[in-house]
Structures are given as C-alpha cells and as structure tokens.
Amino acid sequence: MKLTIGCDHGGRRLKDAIVKHLHEKNIEVVDIGTYTDDSVDFPSYAEEVANQVVSGQSELGILCCGTGIGMSIAANKIDGIRAAVVSDTFSARATREHNNSNILCLGERVIGEGLALLIVDTWLEATFAGDRHQRRLNKIIELERK
C-alpha cells in the first residue's frame, strides 16, 4: 500500500511524526512537504496529495494542518476525493467503512500526537463496507457531475 502525505506549517510536526510511524510499519509513504516552519498555503499541498490519489499514484492520502479543516475543504474540491477531518477513532473507522474516505485530514492544533497516530492506524485498518454505502457514494459522484 502506498500513501501520499502533505501538510502546511501548522501541521508539519504532526506530519513528520506520521511519516516516521508509517515507515516503522513498512508502509510506503510519499512525503510532499512542507518540510520547514516557513508559512505556506495549505491548498497547494491539498491539491498535490489529492491529485496523486485520484490519479492512482497513491491509494490513500493524509493531510495535516492546524485544524485539518482547510485541507479537507480544499481537497474535497477535487472530483473523486472524499477527505474527512477526524479527531476520534470512532469517526476514523466509520469514515472508511461508510464514506470510503480516501484522504484523512488531521489538525495538529486540535489533537495530540498519540491520538493522531491511533486515528491513522484505525483509518488504515478499516475497510469500506459497500452495499447501501456504495449507493450513497454513487449519489456523491452524481453531485460531482452536476
């Protein structure tokens, strides 16, 4: 499984911790930055990660910023992206099982590193339940076409 991760300055420390965590689990990670504390614009990183996911270069993506919210708003502008801001493990599992989310957004200023890593693990281990949830995703695809 290959995953692309990106962040702005507000999520850089959390992004680095997640990259280290995923490397320890032998998961292939493409880290598109940012790599410093210099202020950057989160939509550029959201766009790059989202494009890698919809193009199939990576199966899944993770985006970190101060809240996770700006990243999710930007990433969800790309057709085919289902980006979810998550701050608890119940939602982490549900958003894979029900929404088949393909990008996980996390807020470094909202949750601690320990919880964030547990959310990442929970999200990666969960699988899409299909069935009635697929019907609902099909309706989201119809919305994208309107």
Ligand code: RB5
């Ligand atoms: C950057 O200061 C901050 O606005 C950004 O990281 C994010 O929280 C936006 O949603």
